Amino acid sequence: MTKNVRLGGTDLYVNPIGLGTNAVGGHNIYPNLNEETGKETVHVAIKNGINFLDTAYMYGPERSEILIGEVLKEQGKRDEIILATKGAQRYVDGKVILDNSPAFLKQTVENSLKRLQTDYIDLFYIHFPDEGTPKDEAVGALKELRDEGKIRAIGVSNFSMEQLEEANKDGYVDVIQGHYNLFRREAEKDFLPYTKEHNISFIPYFPLASGLLGGKYTKETTFEDGRARNPLFQGEAFIQNLEKVERLREIADSKNAEVAHVVLAWYLTQDSIDAVIPGAKKPEQVVHNLKTLDVTLTQSEIELIHSIFI
Template structure:
């Protein structure tokens, strides 16, 4: 199904000094070519997922070197040859050094080479957002970001990002005001960065993108209290019961919109003004198409607050 752009809520998002046009829903592509991360992946499914997302009006594709050690980028690079590149926002990441058993590396020379390598795999002249995927334990973060800023000034990347950085590391990276965007682990059952990161990001006009928005499937609504053992390493029984009860509340809201719990949870992120773009993944076309439907779920302020309150206990987790 092809959605009209007005229904897709295409908007301009300010990322540092750059402005990109995108929907608030993108596509996370760790299941596109990520054979080292997931079992039983099929490359053809990866091609189909990316095409389905683009054909449905999705603008932003989020990938990384470590997703298949370049394979995800290669698949995306092949697919976008048949699309208008100017209407696609590509975000990718690097930190794992293939010359050193994928050890984390933030050295300026490595990052510059990583960008050049990604450009080749993506078959593009520029990358819209380039993130340092993980911090290493030795490189000054502002020096790492300064190296990427040089490439930004040269037109090879359009926005500089950091991912998985602590609040202190984000501040160090942004000493010179060069960080445009932060990507980090955030969802309705993992909310502590609302207090530890968001105030600084807002003050410094740094955009925010969450990953794991569906908490590895927990927030899709397909689990019951009987499934606790699957999540016992991450949540107490009391916490898990709170999640199941909150999802029951979400289900009632979803029913009013003729939507799924997954789509309604994604709609909550889309509605949240602190989030630039949400990037759920998809293993196949059906999942990609289902995620896109979240853009047709318009939550009222009361519904947004009801979901927020249902998961409020996780603001410290």
């Protein structure tokens, strides 16, 4: 039985392995998605003990929230699920406009509640900061919604360190979601010390670096999507990165695990990282991610992984 962990100072307790659902209805992110497969992926996640689901208005847009809402209605286990979603965008003439104004955020939450077919959201994030709204005012609007019971916890995503400090001026921020993985560790210099000090949970996105930390690629692997333009996947850097991943494979083999399991397990040893939310396009990937919970890293292994990617 998996022991659920507390997110920061909230009263939300989650399986440390959650599910990122941008591939569930996220047609604007991944082409040729099968929605029934996406729904089945969520069903299998819940059946296997995952209770932390992460979605967003922009996945689809809207479609991911709608599908998640359908699954929760079919499951009939809403009170057992910690449901996170994100918003801060609207479309104007086909363009995405960021809006953190209190009035817009309140309407965004109302819209998400309808799509998700629920009367409360466990964790609502401001998905992206806009340029004009004071961040403490934006979070203040979410505090009002928390007081009303429409959300249970307040999150911010993609905020700079300065924006996080402004957003948390009154101490209302519970969770921050940010870009962090073994190849991108800037958060260790500012975000992780701050979140530890303020009892805020840090949830990393892109934890497997677009698959590079999954251990499935070789020197011969080619890419035709956005990874082809990512410096991590280009030229000599790609070769060197693969060599680092191979060193992780030695640790994984010694534990009868896979590279991705070791990587995710390492994140969970870091201060403030209470949970990770790897994505999945198919049900079997969910089951694969859960094998992370069988991996226990020794202190020397934790330090070795740190040194490989420093």
